[in-house]
Amino acid sequence: MRLKNKLILSYIVLITLPLATLGTGAFYASKNVMLKLARDNVTEIVQKNNQIIDERLKIIEDESLSLMVECDLYQIFDGAAPTGSELLNTNRRVTKILNQYFAQSKDLYSVELVTRSFVYGSKTRNTYPPDHFYESELYKQAAEKKGKLTWVPTYDYSRMHQLPDLAGADIEYRQLFSAVRQLNPSCVRNDAIVRTRAGMEKPILVMNFQDRVYSDIFRNSIPIDNTVFLVVSQDGTIISHTNAALVGSKPPLPWIDKFESRSSGASYVMVDGKRMIACYTVSGITGWTSVVLIPPSALTKDIGQTITVFIITLGASLLLLSLLFAYLISIRIYSPIRKLLLAIKRVGGGDFNARIKVEGKDELGHVLMKFNSMNEQVQQLIEENYVSKLRERETEIMALNIQLNPHFLYNTLNIINWMAVHGEKEHVSQMLVSLSRMLHYTTDNRKDEMPLQEDIGWLKDYLIIMSNRYDHAFKVDFDIEPGLMEVNVPKLFLQPLVENAIIHGFGGMESGGLITIYGRRQGEDIEFCVEDNGRGMTPKRLKEVLAETTSNIGIKNVDKRIKLRYGTRYGISIESVLELGTRVKLIIPYRKAQGKMN
Numbered sequence: 001m002r003l004k005n006k007l008i009l010s011y012i013v014l015i016t017l018p019l020a021t022l023g024t025g026a027f028y029a030s031k032n033v034m035l036k037l038a039r040d041n042v043t044e045i046v047q048k049n050n051q052i053i054d055e056r057l058k059i060i061e062d063e064s065l066s067l068m069v070e071c072d073l074y075q076i077f078d079g080a081a082p083t084g085s086e087l088l089n090t091n092r093r094v095t096k097i098l099n100q101y102f103a104q105s106k107d108l109y110s111v112e113l114v115t116r117s118f119v120y121g122s123k124t125r126n127t128y129p130p131d132h133f134y135e136s137e138l139y140k141q142a143a144e145k146k147g148k149l150t151w152v153p154t155y156d157y158s159r160m161h162q163l164p165d166l167a168g169a170d171i172e173y174r175q176l177f178s179a180v181r182q183l184n185p186s187c188v189r190n191d192a193i194v195r196t197r198a199g200m201e202k203p204i205l206v207m208n209f210q211d212r213v214y215s216d217i218f219r220n221s222i223p224i225d226n227t228v229f230l231v232v233s234q235d236g237t238i239i240s241h242t243n244a245a246l247v248g249s250k251p252p253l254p255w256i257d258k259f260e261s262r263s264s265g266a267s268y269v270m271v272d273g274k275r276m277i278a279c280y281t282v283s284g285i286t287g288w289t290s291v292v293l294i295p296p297s298a299l300t301k302d303i304g305q306t307i308t309v310f311i312i313t314l315g316a317s318l319l320l321l322s323l324l325f326a327y328l329i330s331i332r333i334y335s336p337i338r339k340l341l342l343a344i345k346r347v348g349g350g351d352f353n354a355r356i357k358v359e360g361k362d363e364l365g366h367v368l369m370k371f372n373s374m375n376e377q378v379q380q381l382i383e384e385n386y387v388s389k390l391r392e393r394e395t396e397i398m399a400l401n402i403q404l405n406p407h408f409l410y411n412t413l414n415i416i417n418w419m420a421v422h423g424e425k426e427h428v429s430q431m432l433v434s435l436s437r438m439l440h441y442t443t444d445n446r447k448d449e450m451p452l453q454e455d456i457g458w459l460k461d462y463l464i465i466m467s468n469r470y471d472h473a474f475k476v477d478f479d480i481e482p483g484l485m486e487v488n489v490p491k492l493f494l495q496p497l498v499e500n501a502i503i504h505g506f507g508g509m510e511s512g513g514l515i516t517i518y519g520r521r522q523g524e525d526i527e528f529c530v531e532d533n534g535r536g537m538t539p540k541r542l543k544e545v546l547a548e549t550t551s552n553i554g555i556k557n558v559d560k561r562i563k564l565r566y567g568t569r570y571g572i573s574i575e576s577v578l579e580l581g582t583r584v585k586l587i588i589p590y591r592k593a594q595g596k597m598n
Contacts, residue, residue, distance in 0.1 A: 010326075034299050039294075043264065043279040046279050047281045057285045064179070070185070071187035077201070147184060151179050211241075229290070266280070275295075347378075356372060437457070477516045481520060486592060490565065493561070493586065501582065515530065538578055545574060
């Protein structure tokens with residue numbers, strides 16, 4: 001593509017890219033603001049709805065508490081249990097008392113006082129015999145709380161009261177939730193509380209509710225499409241739901257567990273594979289959680305369309321304008337830039353005598369003048385500095401490259417000869433193969449870095465020879481992370497450390513030597529460690545080994561190679577304890593291998 005066309009294209013990109021970025025940013029910023037506002041507003045609505053319901057339930061709870069000191073109720077249950085025709089008269093008295101306390105509440109579906117012989121209260125909505133009540137969950141909850149009000153989540157009426165005849169019937173009180181309290185009737189007389197005599201039966205107050213207590217308030221309070229509300233008890237029972245068919249069920253709701261530690265708030269959750277905004281609050285009366293689920297897409301649909309149309313319209317206009325300006329500007333700068341490109345091509349071909357005729361005095365003319373001046377200096381700098389420094393560094397690195405010691409080769413050949421004399425054919429073959437691979441690896445100087453896997457392979461061949469040379473007086477364990485086998489490492493960087501451990505660490509030992517070679521990735525670095533259980537070193541000797549004037553050429557060369565290649569923060573450190581062993585740590589940067597040696 002010609003420079004002029006590139007300039008035109010660059011102007012188009014410079015216009016469209018910021019526009020697209022700003023448009024995208026504005027879209028998501030607006031979306032996030034709308035989502036936050038909607039989330040906060042819905043959360044506030046949920047809290048207010050829940051507060052309204054709690055206030056109504058609190059009134060009922062207080063009335064049930066006041067019922068415990070109702071003198072008329074005390075008189076009824078302080079005497080002998082009524083029988084026969086007395087039951088009807090007693091039921092009228094109890095029903096009247098219950099109506100005095102609860103008739104004004106529109107939330108209560110029905111209310112009863114249950115004893116082992118009779119269920120007191122109005123029979124117009126629901127009724128059941130007391131036979132199985134004392135085996136039901138309602139009684140268990142009331143008895144367990146011992147006079148405190150407890151809320152029982154939604155249940156199937158026919159199952160709770162063991163009424164199989166109603167199991168398939170279409171009744172409006174199929175699903176109910178209840179508040180139950182065990183009453184100990186009492187009366188205040190002469191500023192003293194008088195309670196029923198010991199041994200008298202304590203009736204159970206049962207207040208029943210339908211899910212409309214919640215649904216009537218929540219159903220139309222959130223004017224957002226596809227909104228779902230639900231009220232869930234602590235055990236996962238659905239108290240109320242947008243889908244009435246789910247009331248009383250216990251569907252899996254794993255996302256609701258995150259709300260248990262907070263009284264209210266909003267959070268993103270996954271519901272049936274869809275991302276939803278959940279605004280929730282926990283009732284201070286029942287302990288149940290009210291949740292409103294809103295799909296985020298319902299909040300951003302309109303603004304998304306508006307912003308998209310705006311961005312496309314504005315973008316097309318700016319694009320046409322940018323084409324015009326790009327064409328005009330490219331003509332003015334194309335000519336000197338073209339001259340500069342031709343001159344750079346000549347310089348790239350090695351002609352540092354290339355010069356450009358400067359015609360203008362603007363910034364481009366100044367650039368051309370500086371190019372001519374720079375061109376004169378580049379050739380001199382390359383000859384005087386770059387080439388000499390590069391050669392010096394390459395020479396120094398190659399000089400530090402570890403090669404096989406001639407004495408090592410002589411000793412190895414002598415061991416092979418000795419094995420051949422004694423007829424150890426397999427060992428001779430193994431030694432020759434190992435030596436062959438080592439010679440091939442060390443004499444190939446095309447690369448100063450190799451994959452760790454290949455360098456470890458060479459080291460293992462070296463250890464086979466050294467093990468035979470020292471009559472298997474030591475063992476070597478490798479503990480290197482598998483993921484490091486493909487990284488680039490300096491060639492033969494571990495051999496001097498291992499050789500030092502064998503020769504100096506195990507000197508005088510006939511058996512029991514152990515060398516452990518570790519390799520671990522530490523962030524962007526790799527830490528290698530060669531550890532032996534040999535003689536160790538005194539602090540004085542360790543200081544001599546680490547000194548610049550040390551006679552330990554192998555360790556010094558490896559440390560210098562690493563610092564030359566990677567920088568002074570990398571290199572070797574040594575720890576040693578006399579008679580316990582030595583640990584040599586080596587740190588290099590993590591570099592993935594680009595290819596393997598042929």
